[in-house]
């Protein structure tokens with residue numbers, strides 16, 4: 001009944017995008033009313049790129065930063081940040097790095113109950129603005145509910161300097177929204193799953209905009225970082241509206257998560273999702289050739305060789321992907337693909 005219906009949405013409040021905006025970190029934090037002690041969670045590489053820079057800028061603005069280096073997105077690293085944060089009685093947390101660093105910082109701040117600021121150093125994933133976080137939990141690694149960042153600082157100078165492969169992976173993470181939406185629509189029709197037409201429309205529009213602007217996405221152009229990071233933020237907001245990763249994660253993400261489990265050297269998250277999306281589009285009976293063409297033009301991998309993953313691992317991941325988060329219904333159904341069907345799918349789409 002409508003009179004009993006209620007929904008709560010948490011969205012990022014202040015977003016700063018542009019050239020060297022990292023130098024305005026203090027301004028953004030002050031604008032959010034933040035004061036005092038802050039943990040700057042960063043990675044060993046990204047500390048050199050932006051972590052130290054962020055901490056120095058904050059110090060100049062009267063904050064007391066403490067840097068913590070994150071190695072991987074695990075619960076033990078989250079616990080460590082929580083422990084240090086509580087001991088220091090921090091007022092907020094900033095995550096400066098790739099998707100893994102941002103996810104650890106996001107969960108830690110949510111556990112302590114402090115605000116969180118997201119400072120991506122690569123336009124490689126759409127967790128930059130989302131209220132989700134992917135942390136390895138034993139065997140499992142899919143996103144869980146967290147809180148979206150209060151603020152985002154997307155420095156296009158830093159993002160444009162990041163290895164080009166990371167930007168291409170971010171584009172592929174967005175392009176994979178096409179099949180995520182198809183899966184969501186299918187689950188709504190077959191299972192009456194909860195569906196948000198606004199979140200679905202935003203996610204789809206984000207993929208369409210990125211595809212339409214792909215000619216402007218070129219290595220070395222700061223403008224490209226702008227286009228890609230705006231799409232990533234928009235996709236993250238779609239997830240926040242939905243209150244789940246449904247608008248941006250369907251069967252192609254299950255395939256990528258399975259590769260993360262079984263491949264000896266998994267490729268980047270977005271790269272795997274892009275290749276998965278080609279195959280899931282084929283299963284949906286959609287224009288998989290066009291999707292593959294878009295990914296190719298962007299410069300993202302379109303086959304096993306480019307992912308540097310063996311064909312047999314691709315087939316195995318296809319047959320086991322449905323086991324990831326089984327409650328999320330997708331084109332893979334409840335039983336998944338047989339080995340023969342998986343092989344045929346990968347061969348016909350020339351993934352293997």
Ligand SMILES: NC(=O)C1=CN([C@@H]2O[C@H](COP(=O)(O)OP(=O)(O)OC[C@H]3O[C@@H](n4cnc5c(N)ncnc54)[C@H](O)[C@@H]3O)[C@@H](O)[C@H]2O)C=CC1
Pocket residue numbers: 043045046049073097098099100101103121122124125126127128130131132133134143158159161162163166169173245268269270
């Ligand atoms: N929370 C969410 O809603 C979402 C979470 N994710 C998660 O995010 C992770 C994927 O994120 P990625 O950024 O692809 O992986 P990542 O965090 O492992 O970063 C990839 C590599 O790029 C390096 N790097 C980052 N910025 C750099 C720079 N400016 N210069 C040089 N090296 C740089 C990192 O140090 C790392 O070695 C996965 O764990 C995935 O599950 C992905 C999408 C959404």
Ligand SMILES: O=C(CO)COP(=O)(O)O
Pocket residue numbers: 126127132134141142143144173245248249253254
């Ligand atoms: O990667 C994501 C969206 O791009 C989040 O998806 P998961 O919930 O499948 O981890």
Ligand SMILES: [Zn+2]
Pocket residue numbers: 125126173248249253269270273
């Ligand atoms: Zn993703």
